[in-house]
Amino acid sequence: MLQDLLSEDNVSFHYPAETWEEVIRHGGQLMVDAGFTDPSYTEAMVEVVREMGPYIVLAPGLAMPHARPEHGAKRVGTALVTLEKPLNFGSPDNDPVSVALFLCAPNKDEHIQLLTDIATLFEDDEFLDAAADFESIEDVQAFLAEHLEDQEYV
Amino acid sequence: MISVLTVCGNGIGSSLMLKMKIEEICAENGIDAQVESIDFNAAQGRKADLIVTVKELAEQFEGKNIAIVRSYINKKKITEDVLEALKQAAQ
Numbered sequence: 664m665l666q667d668l669l670s671e672d673n674v675s676f677h678y679p680a681e682t683w684e685e686v687i688r689h690g691g692q693l694m695v696d697a698g699f700t701d702p703s704y705t706e707a708m709v710e711v712v713r714e715m716g717p718y719i720v721l722a723p724g725l726a727m728p729h730a731r732p733e734h735g736a737k738r739v740g741t742a743l744v745t746l747e748k749p750l751n752f753g754s755p756d757n758d759p760v761s762v763a764l765f766l767c768a769p770n771k772d773e774h775i776q777l778l779t780d781i782a783t784l785f786e787d788d789e790f791l792d793a794a795a796d797f798e799s800i801e802d803v804q805a806f807l808a809e810h811l812e813d814q815e816y817v
Numbered sequence: 818m819i820s821v822l823t824v825c826g827n828g829i830g831s832s833l834m835l836k837m838k839i840e841e842i843c844a845e846n847g848i849d850a851q852v853e854s855i856d857f858n859a860a861q862g863r864k865a866d867l868i869v870t871v872k873e874l875a876e877q878f879e880g881k882n883i884a885i886v887r888s889y890i891n892k893k894k895i896t897e898d899v900l901e902a903l904k905q906a907a908q
Contacts, residue, residue, distance in 0.1 A: 729829070754889065781834075
């Protein structure tokens, strides 16, 4: 499902952010432009980190910014942002972050396959290094085709 | 049948990943469990045999049966962190 949701319009490579908030706002805008979310969802993703801490940093170097469905998620969607330089999100175990894979979903059910794909990638030992070298959507799709190939579609 | 809540800030991302991992762990260990993912605020008023979350959020659940995981997605770490608590809850 991740392959189907990523296109050249919602990926961004070597983004020169200075703070975690800039990263979230950049990815949030990609999702707005792609028609996945309203701008309020971007604000909600920033608020989640301010209020609940950096638990969205799920694995070393890897963050999954997201907010609640009612904060402006229109349909299941994602965006991928890789960073020019790794940034601290405040996670004691998993900083610094160099890749953010965003998530939005309009309810608790429709994005299960997307979540499964993201979890698979975040546990893949090769993903972090490979993502640093992504230069195009073709690079992303080639990696996903190889590493998510056994995933079952729902 | 034990009831388990997995908790994160939103209830649709990290806690849902954790729910899927815990269901796998329960199935592999013969533990009959109903696992639900839920956001932090909604979890406050809920009863469950076990609540599973990360350290930052766990500190705010006083007096409840809590298991703290170091990761929402790494099955090996999750197993190390919650299997004993799941077995105890199931007894």
